[in-house]
Amino acid sequence: TETTVWSSCAQITQTQTPPGLGLPIANTQLYVLDEQLRPVPNGIAGELYIGGDGLTLGYNNRDELTRKVFIPNPFGDGQLYRTGDKVRYTHDGTLTYMGRLDQQVKVRGYRIELGEIETLMRQHDAIDDCALSVREVRAGDTRLIAYVVWKNSPISLSELREHLRQQLPPYMVPQHLEALGELPRTLNNKLDRKALESLPLSESSSLGK
Structure with missing residues (x-):
């Protein structure tokens, strides 16, 4: 180290x-x-x-x-x-x-701190763990994707959207939500972002434009 x-x-x-x-x-x-x-x-x-x-x-x-x-x-x-x-x-x-300075990304002209959004999401009682990534879902259409591990029962998309919009500007609210049983991790237990970003997106995951 x-x-x-x-x-x-x-x-x-x-x-x-x-x-x-x-x-x-x-x-x-x-x-x-x-x-x-x-x-x-x-x-x-x-x-x-x-x-x-x-x-x-x-x-x-x-x-x-x-x-x-x-x-x-x-x-x-x-x-x-x-x-x-x-x-x-x-x-x-x-x-x-x-958060991490190297987690700053640019989506639709806005600079975004992924760690800041992840911290706010983890404060919701229903969320056990989460991670964010930026993916180009179509040519020229870059989206902010939230991957969530629920504690017990999942909450609705509208409830999560409302939770985030109370604390974040609209451009920092993820456009997609993907529920996972667990986040992919490397052998030393660090988040495997490459594996995360290779996961397919479900059709019902959109949080809106």
């Missing part, structure tokens, strides 16, 4: 809201920076960088990737690892995870 298996910790005392990322462990520093590597104010989203004794020296035989994600620490000695994670500090100093 790029750094120690875990770099921060927190005591979870409630389950009503998603937990924060906690505080850095000993000899570790967490920074939330903008594109110019400047610290961002509380409440503003930025990229999470990790510094400290737990960082590796780089990737084996992958010098170009090492130079891309391991940078000189502008705030002290050593290097920083750019995680690709979008985070922000809340007013009480809690670090909140907001």
Whole structure:
């Protein structure tokens, strides 16, 4: 791994809201920076960088990737690892995870954060797990597809649409919904997006244009 298996910790005392990322462990520093590597104010989203004794020296035989994600620490000695994670500090100093920066996609001219939509969908009581992808269903017609694993009984398409539209602008509401028994995963339990995007779309999955 790029750094120690875990770099921060927190005591979870409630389950009503998603937990924060906690505080850095000993000899570790967490920074939330903008594109110019400047610290961002509380409440503003930025990229999470990790510094400290737990960082590796780089990737084996992958010098170009090492130079891309391991940078000189502008705030002290050593290097920083750019995680690709979008985070922000809340007013009480809690670090909140907001999704992956590399999950930003463009659909019909709008830039969309897939992780943000997935987080909101998982807050619905009926949804156990979910993932989103962007697929061209017809030539020139790119759609946002939601793959959902239900907890018990599935909800109606109109109910899910209403849940999402209360919190998202229309262009971020998926146009298709596919119910799965489980999400496809790789041997190390990461989401297998290639397998997900190869699944056929059902005719009855449309959430509207």
